[in-house]
Structure formats: C-alpha cells, structure tokens
Amino acid sequence: MRYFEDLQPGDVALGSSFVVERDEMVEFARRWDPQPFHLDDAVANAMFGEGGVTAPGVFVMAIRTRLLHDTPDLAVIAALGYDELRFHAPVRAGDTLQLRQEWLDKRVSESKPDRGVARSRLSLVNQDGVEVMSHIDTILLRRRNSND
C-alpha cells in the first residue's frame, strides 16, 4: 500500500496497457454516445482519416479507470475530481493504450493532518507514442501513520 509519504512530485509511472476491441467499443458507443463517427467507418474516415470508427471520449475514460486498477494500491480516501480533461487524438479499434501518471504536487490537509491531497497528471499514450487523453487528477489519501 502506498501512502501520502510515498508519492514524490516529479515521479512518473507507466502502467499497464489495454487493447481496444472494435465490438466492445461500438457496443459502448451505441448505448452511451451514438454519434455517427463512433458507429460508421465511412463517416469517421471522412472526418479523421483512415482507421474507421473513433472511440467515444467516455469510453476512453472507462479504459483509463480500468487501467488504474492495475497500479499499486494507494491509500485513497476520496477522488476529488478531474481538471483540464482533454482528448488530443482519436482512438481507433486495435489501438493499444498505456496509462502514464506523473505526480505534480502534494500537501498535508490543514484541518485533518492524518491525510493529504496529491495531484497527478494522468494520460493515455497509444502504440505510436501519441498522447490521446490527459487530465489532472486530485486525490485525498492517508498519511502513513494515520489510524483510520
């Protein structure tokens, strides 16, 4: 288990990878984000170039969330939110996305000194080294010697 003290601003961790399956991506899009360019290859190719349908942004966020489960456990009390969430490049079927997390800063809670707040920059990078999504992630987590 990693605690507040174990996080060092400047540290970068590469996580595991996820291969985007076309059927799952299109099924997800049909239910949650039925845009033509998520469902129809011809529409997507005309807008984004060859490669077929693109992934919904929220599907990319689902992949990010799944990959976070493979990282070493953190003593998280609460996720405090996302900032500066951006989609930088289309995601296509067959892409392999790897999680990257860079710790930015941290501070001890003023009101509850047994815990602290830490911010990281989370991103997904595809098989060509292109960053497809990034955001700032803020978490509340325990200090090593806290009791709860």
Next chain:
Amino acid sequence: MRYFEDLQPGDVALGSSFVVERDEMVEFARRWDPQPFHLDDAVANAMFGEGGVTAPGVFVMAIRTRLLHDTPDLAVIAALGYDELRFHAPVRAGDTLQLRQEWLDKRVSESKPDRGVARSRLSLVNQDGVEVMSHIDTILLRRRNSND
C-alpha cells in the same frame, strides 16, 4: 439546429432524465471500475449509508453523455474538453438523473471568425434535487452564416 448566435450566457436548459438500472450499473462497474463499493451493497452501505452499491464516476459520465443526445442539435465542430469535473453525491440504483446546462460565456474565434467557443456548466440532478455531478464543458461551434 442551434448555432453560436443562439446561445445566451445565463440561459439554463433542463434536459431529459435517465433512470439508473441496478443490473446495468453493476455490469458496467464489473468491467470498468470494480471497486468493492460499486459491487457489494454491504460495503457501500458502510461507507455511504443505506442505498446499496454506488455508481462509478465514469458511469455517471456515460449517462451525462447519453442525455446530451436528447438535447436540441448544436452546430458543434469539436468538444474542447472538460474542466472542474466534480462528483458531489453518490448515485444509487433507482435514482433518476436529469441533465441541466447553464451557458456561461462565449466568444468568436479570432483566427476563424466563422466559428466560436462557448462554455457551459453541465450537471446531473437527482430526484431529490441534489446535484450529483458537474463540470465545465467547452465546445467549438459554427456561427449561423458560416458555410462549412
């Protein structure tokens, strides 16, 4: 179709609603965010009070995305990202979530005057009037007399 000119800062629109089905929510959690409090009622009740398993944040974002498809068409060129994304209260099975969108500000693009950037505050409100999620949404969209 609504264009840049049709958006007025200060306007608030209430969208349609979504009823959260337990089976779909838990299936989504099992695939994308298998936290114990998304899968096990007893764990969720101990953490968040009675009401059973809670919805993953990314499931709430999927509902938000689905509900946006029911709003009147906007001449969107691109979604530019999300800011200040926050989850304010747990979402439980059986909840009814309604989309709310308040337009904040807009400006014509300096480099391409046939388009503009508009920001809104998007949120989901449950059947008790509690806001469960909010974020700032930024879009690039066409002006009424543009040709493309």
